[in-house]
Amino acid sequence: MQENPGFQILDLTKPIDTAIEIYATATYSDPPFECQEWCSVNDQGFRVSELRLGTQTxxxxxxxxxxxxHGATLEALSPAHLIGRYFLLDLPAYGTIETVTTLCSSIADEGILFIRTPLQTSSCLPLDALIYLLQLAPPLWVVDGSVTIADAPEFTFYQQLAKAGKYWVEDLDRPTAQKIHPNGEIFALPLALVGTSGAPCRVLVRQKPSS
Known part of the structure; x- marks a missing residue:
């Protein structure tokens, strides 16, 4: 989608409708997504819909x-950190600390770390590689796909992010994310909720078309 001369705008946001995938396990489920008419143009002269959804929908x-x-809630992150240049880190299916440090050798002053995993699988990292990444400056990570930590409990990746005070965006439209290339800008714009652990987020990338 071409919006600005010389730039390409990519929307990495999954549409929210009744087909949206809701996180669930055998013993837990996030709130379902529901949208129903609250009032109609015929009744009130305007239309309003009532929504039910979770903060991670x-x-x-x-x-x-x-x-x-005891971690920070959504409003503690300055909006200044939600927009800016990103460093694109393409992780392999299995990485090492040496792999990660080499891939990050060219990181400069980008304010957002964009992690992309292989399209058909997740990425598995050792804990020391994750700790290295957490020491990088960007307070916001954008994660395309799934990252696990070798020989560690299920939620270790996220628990370490939270412990380090990082914020992260996830559940992107994966096919569109494959079109992202380095040196672009990202716009991650959540609802301005207060006191919550997250919010639905519109995620756009502006980049120059590949030659």
Missing amino acids: GTHIDAPAHFDA
């Missing part, structure tokens, strides 16, 4: 409070 941002009972 669809493409969303997570605050440290999502995995840390």
Whole structure:
């Protein structure tokens, strides 16, 4: 979608409708998404819909409070950190600390870390590689796909992010995310909720078309 001369705008946001995938396990489920008419143009002269959804519905941002009972909530992140240049880190299916440090050798002053995993699988990292990444400056991570930590409990990746005070955006539209290339800008715009562990988020990338 071409919006600005010389730039390409990519929307990484999953549409939210009744087909949206809701996180669930054998013993837990996030709130379902529901949308129903509250009033109609015929009745009131305007239309309003009533929504029910969770803070992690669809493409969303997570605050440290999502995995840390004492972590910061959404409003603690300055809007200045939600827009800016990103460093694109393409992780392999299995990485090492040496792999990660080499891939990050060219990181400069980008304010957002964009992690992309292989399209058909997740990425598995050792804990020391994750700790290295957490020491990088960007307070906001955008994660396309799934990252696990070798020989660690299920939520270790997220718990370590929360412990480090990072915020992260996830559940992107994966096919569109494959079109992202380095040196672009990202706009991650959540609802301005207060006191929550996250919010649905519109995520756009502006980049120059590949030659």
